[in-house]
Amino acid sequence: MADKNSTNGSSPKPSTQALTTNQGRPVGDNQNSVTAGRRGPITLDDFQLFEKMAQFNRERIPERVVHAKGSGAHGNFVVTHDITKYTSAKLFSKVGNTCPMFIRFSTVGGEKGSADTARDPRGFAIKFYTEEGNWDMVGNNTPVFFIRDPLKFGDFIHTQKREPGSNLKSATMMWDFWSLSPESLHQVTILFSDRGIPDGYRHMNGYSSHTFSLINAAGELHYVKWHFKTNQGIKNLPVEEAEKLAGADPDYSQRDLHHAIERGEFPSWRVQIQVMPESEIDKFKYNPFDLTKVWPHADYPVIDVGVMTLDRMPDNYFAETEQAAFNPSNIVPGMGYSPDKMLQGRLLSYPDAHRYRIGTNYDLLPINARKNAGANYNRDGAMRFDGNYGSLPNYEPNSFGGPAQDPRYTERPYTTSTTLEKIARYDHRENNDDYTQAGDLWRLFDEGQKNRTAKAIADSLGQTPLRIQKLQLSHFKKADAEYASKIASLLGKDQHPEYLHGPDAAELPAAARLPEK
Numbered sequence: 001m002a003d004k005n006s007t008n009g010s011s012p013k014p015s016t017q018a019l020t021t022n023q024g025r026p027v028g029d030n031q032n033s034v035t036a037g038r039r040g041p042i043t044l045d046d047f048q049l050f051e052k053m054a055q056f057n058r059e060r061i062p063e064r065v066v067h068a069k070g071s072g073a074h075g076n077f078v079v080t081h082d083i084t085k086y087t088s089a090k091l092f093s094k095v096g097n098t099c100p101m102f103i104r105f106s107t108v109g110g111e112k113g114s115a116d117t118a119r120d121p122r123g124f125a126i127k128f129y130t131e132e133g134n135w136d137m138v139g140n141n142t143p144v145f146f147i148r149d150p151l152k153f154g155d156f157i158h159t160q161k162r163e164p165g166s167n168l169k170s171a172t173m174m175w176d177f178w179s180l181s182p183e184s185l186h187q188v189t190i191l192f193s194d195r196g197i198p199d200g201y202r203h204m205n206g207y208s209s210h211t212f213s214l215i216n217a218a219g220e221l222h223y224v225k226w227h228f229k230t231n232q233g234i235k236n237l238p239v240e241e242a243e244k245l246a247g248a249d250p251d252y253s254q255r256d257l258h259h260a261i262e263r264g265e266f267p268s269w270r271v272q273i274q275v276m277p278e279s280e281i282d283k284f285k286y287n288p289f290d291l292t293k294v295w296p297h298a299d300y301p302v303i304d305v306g307v308m309t310l311d312r313m314p315d316n317y318f319a320e321t322e323q324a325a326f327n328p329s330n331i332v333p334g335m336g337y338s339p340d341k342m343l344q345g346r347l348l349s350y351p352d353a354h355r356y357r358i359g360t361n362y363d364l365l366p367i368n369a370r371k372n373a374g375a376n377y378n379r380d381g382a383m384r385f386d387g388n389y390g391s392l393p394n395y396e397p398n399s400f401g402g403p404a405q406d407p408r409y410t411e412r413p414y415t416t417s418t419t420l421e422k423i424a425r426y427d428h429r430e431n432n433d434d435y436t437q438a439g440d441l442w443r444l445f446d447e448g449q450k451n452r453t454a455k456a457i458a459d460s461l462g463q464t465p466l467r468i469q470k471l472q473l474s475h476f477k478k479a480d481a482e483y484a485s486k487i488a489s490l491l492g493k494d495q496h497p498e499y500l501h502g503p504d505a506a507e508l509p510a511a512a513r514l515p516e517k
C-alpha cells in the first residue's frame with residue numbers, strides 16, 4: 001500500500017541539484033553502465049556503478065536484537081507541576097520549562113518487517129534533550145516485566161523469537177519458560193488482557209516500570225516510578241481485527257501515528273510519578289525494586305509532573321528512528337538509578353548493543369547527540385566524524401586547561417536496604433509472592449475482559465504439551481481460582497481437577513526449584 005506522502009505520490013518537481021558521486025564528481029549518465037560495445041560486458045573502470053552497488057550492499061545495519069520494528073516521532077515536554085522538592089534537575093527547576101524530545105515506539109519480539117498488531121508488549125523509549133545532557137526513559141507500555149534477574153533476559157527473549165530447528169514461533173517455548181518462571185505471571189496476565197494488543201501507539205500508556213530515584217538540592221533521595229498516561233484514551237484492538245490487520249496493513253501503527261501528526265492531531269501524554277521516600281523502602285510489603293511488582297496507587301498515588309506532545313515525524317526514518325540509540329543509563333543531575341537488578345543489567349547492555357549495532361561513536365550521530373556543551377577525553381574510533389576535539393589534550397589530569405571534574409555532580413550514596421547483607425547470588429524467588437498482584441489485576445477485569453483474556457491464553461497455551469498446561473494452570477490457580485477455572489474450562493480440563501494441582505516439585509527442572517536450605 002503506497003502512502004500518499006511517499007515520493008511515489010508527490011507531484012513532479014524540476015531538479016535543481018547536480019548529481020555527483022560520493023566524492024563530488026559530477027555524473028554524466030546515471031542510466032547506462034560503461035560497456036565494451038553496445039552489448040557489454042561492463043568494464044572495470046565503471047567506478048560509479050561499483051560505488052552504487054557497494055553502498056547498496058551496506059545499507060542495512062543489524063536490526064535491534066529486540067524491539068526491531070518501531071516508529072519514531074519528535075515532540076516537546078513541558079513541566080506543568082513543581083517537583084523541585086524531589087529533584088534538582090534543571091529541567092524541572094520551574095513550571096513552564098520545556099525540552100525537545102524524541103520517542104520510539106516498538107513491538108518487542110518480531111523482526112523489522114513484522115506486523116504492528118502482534119500481541120506483544122510495546123516499547124516506549126524517550127530521549128529528552130535537556131540542558132544538562134540527554135535523559136533517556138526506555139520504558140514499555142506495561143508497568144512490570146516477565147523476569148526480575150537480568151541473567152534470564154537472553155533465555156526469555158529466545159522464547160519470544162524463533163525455534164532454533166524449525167525457525168517458527170513456538171507457543172511451547174514461551175509457556176515452558178513462563179510456567180517454569182512464575183515471576184512472569186503478572187506480566188503474562190497483562191499481555192493476554194485487552195491491553196496486550198493496543199490500537200496503534202497513540203492509545204496506550206507508557207511506564208518506566210523500573211524504580212529510579214530523584215535527588216533534591218538538599219541531597220534527599222526519593223524513589224520514583226514514571227507513568228505516561230495517554231490523553232487519547234486507552235484503545236485496544238480485538239483479536240480478530242488485529243489478525244486481519246497483520247495481513248492487510250502490517251504497518252498499521254506507523255501509519256496511524258504518521259497520519260495523525262500530519263493531520264495536526266498531536267498525541268500527548270500526561271507525565272506522572274509515584275514517589276516513595278528512601279526511609280520507606282523496608283516498610284513496603286514487597287521489594288520496591290522488584291520489576292515484577294507495581295506500587296499500588298492507593299499506597300503511592302500518581303503525581304502530575306508535565307505533558308509530552310508529539311508534533312513532528314522524522315524527515316528520514318533511517319537517520320533518526322533506526323539510528324536512535326537509547327540508554328537507561330542516560331540520566332541527568334538530580335536523578336539516580338535504584339538497586340533494581342534488572343536496571344543494572346540494562347545499564348550495561350544498551351551501550352554495548354549500540355556499539356555493536358551502530359558503532360563506537362553512535363552517540364555523535366545527530367539523533368543521539370546531546371544538545372548541551374561538554375567535553376571529555378574519549379577519542380578516536382571508527383567513524384569519528386566530528387572534529388575529535390582537535391588539538392585539545394587527550395589525557396587527564398593535565399595542566400593545559402582541559403575539562404575538569406566538578407564535585408557537585410558526584411553521585412549521591414544510597415543504601416540498598418537497611419540491613420547489611422553479604423555479596424552473593426540470592427534466590428530472587430525465595431519468600432517472594434508472584435501471585436497476588438497478577439490476581440489483583442484479574443479481579444479488576446470486568447466479565448468481558450476476563451473471558452477475552454482466558455480465551456487468548458487458552459488459544460495459545462492449548463498448543464503446548466499437557467504437562468506444561470498443567471504447571472501453568474497451577475500458577476493461575478494461585479493467583480485466582482476463577483482465573484484458572486475459566487482457562488481450564490476452555491482447555492477442556494475442568495473435569496480433571498488434578499490439572500489445577502500442578503506437578504510435584506521433583507518433576508520440575510532444577511532451575512525452577514528453590515534451593516535446599
Ligand code: NDP
Nearest residue numbers: 143190193194195205294295296297298437438440441444
Ligand atoms: P488500582 O485500582 O488503583 O489501579 C488499577 C490500574 O490497573 C488502573 O489504574 C490501570 O492503570 C490498570 N489497568 C486497568 N486495566 C488494565 C489492563 N487490562 N491491563 C493492565 N493494566 C490495567 O489498583 P492498584 O494500583 O492496586 O493495582 C492493581 C493492579 O492494577 C496491579 O496489580 C497491576 O496489575 C495493575 N496496574 C497497576 C498500576 C500501578 O502503577 N499501580 C499501573 C498499571 C496497572 P493505569 O492507570 O496505569 O492505566
Ligand code: HEM
Nearest residue numbers: 064067104123124125138139140145150153209345349353
Ligand atoms: C531494546 C536489552 C529489559 C525496554 C533493547 C535492546 C537490548 C535490550 C539489547 C536493543 C537495543 C538496541 O539495539 O538499540 C535488555 C535487557 C533487559 C531489558 C538486557 C533486561 C535485563 C527491558 C525492560 C524494558 C525494556 C524491562 C522496559 C521497561 C526496551 C525498549 C527497547 C529495548 C523500549 C527499544 C529501544 C528503542 O526503541 O530503540 N533492550 N532489555 N527492556 N528495550 Fe530492553
